[in-house]
Amino acid sequence: MSEPSTVPSDGLDTAACEAFLVHEARLLDDARFDEWLDLFTADAWYWVPSEPDQANPHDTVSLIYDDRRLLETRVRRLASPRMYSQEPRSRTSRMVGNVTVEERDVKVVTVRSKFLMLEFRRDQQRLFGGAAFHRLVRHDGTIRIAWKRVNLINCDAPLDGITQPF
Amino acid sequence: MTDRLAGQSVSQQDMSQFIAPGRVHRRIYTDPAIFELEMERIFGAAWIYVGHESQVREPGDYACTRIGRKPVVLVRDAEGEIRVIHNQCAHRGALVVASDKGRTDEFQCCYHGWTYHLDGRLKAVPLNHGYPKEFDPRNPNTAMLKVPRVKSYRGFVFASLAADGPSLEDFLGYMTTSLDDMVDRAPMAEIEPAGGVFKHAYDANWKLYLENLCDAAHPLFTHRSSIDAAQQQSDDVYSDGSGEIAIRQMRQNAAPYSFWESQVGIWTYPNGHSFLGDYHDDAKLVAAMKDPAFRDYIAALETHQGRERARKILEVRRWNSNVYPNLSFMSQFQQLRVVHPIAVNRTEVHTYSFRLKGAPEQMFRNTVSFANIVNGTGSLVLTDDLEIYNRIGMGLSSEGAEWIEVGRGFQTDAPDEHSGRRGKNSTSEVYIRNMLDAWLGYMTNGRAERARVAS
Numbered sequence: 006m007s008e009p010s011t012v013p014s015d016g017l018d019t020a021a022c023e024a025f026l027v028h029e030a031r032l033l034d035d036a037r038f039d040e041w042l043d044l045f046t047a048d049a050w051y052w053v054p055s056e057p058d059q060a061n062p063h064d065t066v067s068l069i070y071d072d073r074r075l076l077e078t079r080v081r082r083l084a085s086p087r088m089y090s091q092e093p094r095s096r097t098s099r100m101v102g103n104v105t106v107e108e109r110d111v112k113v114v115t116v117r118s119k120f121l122m123l124e125f126r127r128d129q130q131r132l133f134g135g136a137a138f139h140r141l142v143r144h145d146g147t148i149r150i151a152w153k154r155v156n157l158i159n160c161d162a163p164l165d166g167i168t169q170p171f
Numbered sequence: 172m173t174d175r176l177a178g179q180s181v182s183q184q185d186m187s188q189f190i191a192p193g194r195v196h197r198r199i200y201t202d203p204a205i206f207e208l209e210m211e212r213i214f215g216a217a218w219i220y221v222g223h224e225s226q227v228r229e230p231g232d233y234a235c236t237r238i239g240r241k242p243v244v245l246v247r248d249a250e251g252e253i254r255v256i257h258n259q260c261a262h263r264g265a266l267v268v269a270s271d272k273g274r275t276d277e278f279q280c281c282y283h284g285w286t287y288h289l290d291g292r293l294k295a296v297p298l299n300h301g302y303p304k305e306f307d308p309r310n311p312n313t314a315m316l317k318v319p320r321v322k323s324y325r326g327f328v329f330a331s332l333a334a335d336g337p338s339l340e341d342f343l344g345y346m347t348t349s350l351d352d353m354v355d356r357a358p359m360a361e362i363e364p365a366g367g368v369f370k371h372a373y374d375a376n377w378k379l380y381l382e383n384l385c386d387a388a389h390p391l392f393t394h395r396s397s398i399d400a401a402q403q404q405s406d407d408v409y410s411d412g413s414g415e416i417a418i419r420q421m422r423q424n425a426a427p428y429s430f431w432e433s434q435v436g437i438w439t440y441p442n443g444h445s446f447l448g449d450y451h452d453d454a455k456l457v458a459a460m461k462d463p464a465f466r467d468y469i470a471a472l473e474t475h476q477g478r479e480r481a482r483k484i485l486e487v488r489r490w491n492s493n494v495y496p497n498l499s500f501m502s503q504f505q506q507l508r509v510v511h512p513i514a515v516n517r518t519e520v521h522t523y524s525f526r527l528k529g530a531p532e533q534m535f536r537n538t539v540s541f542a543n544i545v546n547g548t549g550s551l552v553l554t555d556d557l558e559i560y561n562r563i564g565m566g567l568s569s570e571g572a573e574w575i576e577v578g579r580g581f582q583t584d585a586p587d588e589h590s591g592r593r594g595k596n597s598t599s600e601v602y603i604r605n606m607l608d609a610w611l612g613y614m615t616n617g618r619a620e621r622a623r624v625a626s
Contacts (some may be wrong), residue, residue, distance in 0.1 A: 073410070
C-alpha cells in the first residue's frame with residue numbers, strides 16, 4: 006500500500022513505525038520484558054486470537070488476551086525463577102517485515118506487519134508466524150502501543166504451551 | 172536398574188503386575204505396546220464422550236472427533252437420530268469428512284466418489300458394474316460403519332465401540348449428578364458449547380492429564396510463579412474485567428495445604444470416575460457475588476426455577492468432575508475437557524466453554540475469561556501444568572525407579588455412601604488409585620470392575 010504524498014509530521018511515518026517494531030522485537034528477543042511492557046499505554050491490551058478472523062476477545066476464547074493488568078502479571082511471571090515452563094528458558098529470534106500503515110489519524114496509526122518467530126527450548130525448535138496489528142500512538146515524544154493483535158497462522162492447531170509473547 | 176518386566180509380550184501379560192497398593196509401574200505410561208492395548212481394551216470398550224447434542228441440532232449437522240485414535244463423525248441423520256459413524260470410506264479406506272464441522276445432505280469420498288447417507292449407509296457407487304459379482308453395495312458392512320452404541324445423557328453424547336457392556340447410566344453412576352449440575356445451572360435448563368475451543372498438547376501419556384485434574388497438592392507448588400505474580404499485582408492498574416478474573420483465579424491457587432486438608436473433599440466412584448469438591452465459594456471467584464453479572468444470573472435462575480430450587484442448584488460446588496477415561500468438566504465454571512491420546516508419549520486436550528441459556532450475556536464473557544486462564548494454551552497457569560506432564564514423560568522414560576508412588580492418603584480413604592470411596596480430605600490420591608483400578612479392570616476383562624488393587 007502506498008503512503009500519502011504528504012509525510013506526516015507526527016513522527017508516525019512508515020519508517021518510524023517499522024523502526025519501532027524492530028525495536029520491540031529486539032526487546033522480546035533479549036528477554037527485556039519490563040522494557041517491552043513500558044511500550045504499552047496504561048489501558049492497552051494484547052491479543053492472540055484462537056480463531057482466524059475472530060471478531061473479538063470477549064465472546065471467543067483466546068490463546069492470549071491480556072488487559073493491561075494481566076499483561077503486567079504475565080511480564081512479572083516471566084521474571085520468576087519458579088516459572089517451571091521457562092526452566093530452561095526459551096531463546097527466541099524474531100523477524101519483522103512487510104510493514105504498512107493501514108489507518109492513520111492525528112498522532113495515531115494502525116500498522117500491519119508480518120513476523121516469524123523461532124523459539125528454541127530444551128532441544129526443540131518451534132516456528133511461529135503470522136500478521137501483527139499494532140495501534141501506535143504518539144505520547145510525550147515517544148511511540149506507545151495502545152493495542153496489539155497477533156494473528157498466528159496456526160492459531161487453531163493443537164499447540165504445546167505458549168510462554169513467549171509474539 | 173534392570174526393568175524386570177521388560178521384554179515380555181504385553182498382550183500375554185498379567186496386567187495386575189503393573190499395579191500395586193498405592194504404587195504403579197512406570198511402564199504403563201511409556202510402553203507403546205501397552206498403549207496399543209489401551210486403545211483396544213479401554214477406548215474400545217468404555218463409553219467415550221463424543222460431543223454435545225447442540226452441535227448437531229438439525230439433520231445433516233455433523234462434527235468430527237475421535238474415539239481413541241479412530242476418527243468418527245457425530246451426525247444427526249435424516250430422521251433426526253444422532254449417530255456416530257467411522258470417518259472412513261468402505262472402498263479404499265480414505266478419511267471421508269475433512270472439515271471439523273458443517274452441514275451436508277450426504278457424505279462423499281473425494282477419491283472415487285462413493286457416497287453415503289447421513290447414517291453411514293452406502294448411497295451410490297460410481298462405476299459399480301465394474302466390481303466383482305459378489306460385490307453388494309447393500310451389504311451393511313459396506314458403509315461408513317456405525318459405532319455400535321450411542322447414547323446421550325442430558326445432551327452429552329457418548330459412544331462405545333463395544334456392542335455389549337454396561338448401559339451409559341450404569342457406566343456414569345453417581346457422576347450423573349455432576350452432569351446434572353452442568354445443565355441445571357442454566358436458568359432455562361439448557362446449555363450449549365460456545366466460544367471456540369482450545370487444543371493444547373504435550374509430550375507425555377494421556378493418563379497423566381486426568382491424574383492432575385483433581386490433584387489438590389500441586390497448585391501451591393507448580394503454579395508458584397503465577398501465584399507470586401498475581402499476589403504482587405496492583406489492582407489499581409486498568410482491567411476491562413477479564414484480567415481481574417484471571418488474577419483472582421491465580422491468587423486462589425495460593426490456598427494453603429491446611430485449607431485443602433480441612434475444607435475440600437475428593438470423591439471417587441466405580442469405573443474410574445471422580446470429582447474434587449470445590450475450593451471456591453461464590454464470594455471469591457467467577458461466579459462471584461460482587462460481580463453484577465452473577466447477581467443478574469441468580470435472579471434469572473430464580474425467575475425460571477424458583478427460589479428454593481435455585482438455592483439448591485447453587486449449593487452444589489464441585490471443581491473438576493472426571494469421567495474415565497477421557498472427559499473432565501467443571502460444572503460451576505462451564506468448562507469441559509476431552510483428552511485425546513495420540514501416542515504413548517503424545518496427548519491432545521480439547522477444551523470447550525458452555526453457554527447457559529437464560530443467563531446474562533456478561534456471564535458467558537466471564538466464562539471466556541475464566542477459560543483463557545484455566546485452559547488457555549498461553550495461560551499463565553496451564554503452561555506450568557503442561558511442563559509437569561512433559562517432565563513426568565521424560566522422567567518415566569528413564570531407567571530410574573520402576574515403581575512410582577500414588578499412595579498419598581492411602582490409609583485414611585473411606586467408603587462413600589454412593590458406592591464410592593473418598594479421601595479423608597482433598598489431598599488424597601485416591602482418585603488416581605481409583606483410575607488405576609479401572610485401568611486394570613479394562614485391561615484385564617474389558618470391564619472396569621472394581622478390583623481395588625491400587626486403592
